[in-house]
Amino acid sequence: MKKFGIYTLDALDVAGKTVLLRVDINEPIDRAADRVTDDTRIRGCVPTIAELCDRGAKVVIMAHQGSDIEYKNYYTLRPHVRVLEQLLGSKVQFIADVCGPAAQDAIRGLQPGEVLLLDNVRFMAEEQTLFERSLKLTHEQQADTLVVRTLAPLADYYVCDAFAAAHRDQPTLCGFEQRLPSAMGRLFEKEYSVISSLMEAPERPCVFVLGGAKIADAFLMMQTVLDRGIADQVLAGGVVANILLAAKGEQIGAASLGFIKKQGYDGFIQTAAPLLEKYGEKIVLPVDLAYTEQGKRGEAMVGRLPDDKMLVDIGAQTAAKYREIILGAQTVFVNGPMGIFEKQETEFGTKAVWQALADTAGYTVVGGGDSVTATNQYGLGPQMGYICTGGGALIRFLSGEELPVVRALRHAAEVFPLD
Ligand code: 3PG
Secondary structure: OEEEEOOOOOOOOOOOEEEEOOOOOOOOEOOOEEEEEEOOHHHHHHHHHHHHHHHHOOOOOOOOOOOOOOOOOOOOHHHHHHHHHHHOOOOOEEEEOOHHHHHHHHHHHHOOOOOEEOOOOOOOOOOOOOHHHHOOOHHHHOOHHHHHHHHHHHHOOEOOHHHHHHHOOOOOHHHHOOOEEEEHHHHHHHHHHHHHHHHHHOOEEEEEEOOOOOHHHHHHHHHHHHOOOOOOOEEEEEHHHHHHHHHOOOOOOHHHHHHHHHHOOOHHHHHHHHHHHHHOOOOEOEEEEEEEEOEEEEEEEOOOOOOOOOOEEOOOHHHHHHHHHHHHHOEEEOOOOOOOOOOHHHOOOHHHHHHHHHHHHOOOEEOOOHHHHHHHHHOHHOOOEEEEEHHHHHHHHOOOOOOOHHHHHHHHHHOOOOO
16 A cells, blocks of 8 residues: 555545645647647656546646746646546546635535646745745645645645656645645656666666756766766766866867856866766767757767857767667666757757667666657657656656655655555
8 A cells, every 4th residue: 555655546545535636747838829749747647637537536636837947937737638638538627726716616516536627836936946945844834835725625635646846845745745645646656666676776787878958957867876876877968968078178169168158057067077087987978079050960079179169969970889888788767868859950869869769678768858858759759668757856866865745745654544
């Protein structure tokens, strides 16, 4: 009934009961068309929703869309309704409210087997990451926020299936566990199981492919997997590789260096230097890189990189080298693309590395938003071992720290025993 000190759905007797279900369906959105452009995370939580409905629960879904820290791109969850309805094959009610009177009435009106989606919880200040970081509320204090005080009395259980947001310390993620018997959903259970076994006993060689432009996350992960002996090799791409090359003393050119400084990433050049010193043999860097000139792709060897052009992808020789390493690995973990894969002239490296991930006999784990998008863009999902919905959560999980949501769910298992 319990796994990792947390109740699973098997522990709940949900027939006729109201279940508050927190999911992470934060997806890329096409605002002009008012639609979701990738449904990976929505698909991920459908088994939990379907199971709760089949077992006769009244299901109230809470979720966020967009972020106040990195993107400042909040959006309503209305476009998600259609996708959920298609995947569930049944009606999903929506209310443009989080915990006001309209939401409360809608919850009270639910019948067993029905699903209600509330609007973006981050429309409420108390649910925002800035609020989290500046006030640092304890979980007990989070139980006194408006959303928890208002919704908890209307529900019998709280279920969290939002593994991708498990690193956030916010009321809809960590506050309800103080008030209600709680469990993790099926996706949370699966992601926790897959990632913890990857961390504990990966089949070797175990290779991490780290790219993209989420630099703090990438360096946190690199440091962790090398220090803990999880990674045998790390293959670098994207801005991560450019920073490592600069730390090694390679001339990456004024354009790329300027970009790194403008983004405030120059401090990572200092972070990277001791990493290279300690793990230089394990960190594999590009031997060639790509740039664009008047919309056309060009490539140059490291040591002869152009000064005035942004480096936007790994080169063909690097892609071939990475492919060979990936084909020889037993476990490959990927987080972050090799370059700007959204554009045709700069997608080569990402496409080639992703094809190698699809071709290897080793077990592949894809994590993080952009990596999942690239996987879907190339239609390679079925050939990957596991696609994790989390990015930041996964990275912090691998670093070995107890995630706030895990802590909250374990607390609920102790104070609301269900056995
Ligand atoms: C994500 O996209 O990684 C999760 O939805 C969490 O979002 P956040 O980093 O904005 O909290």
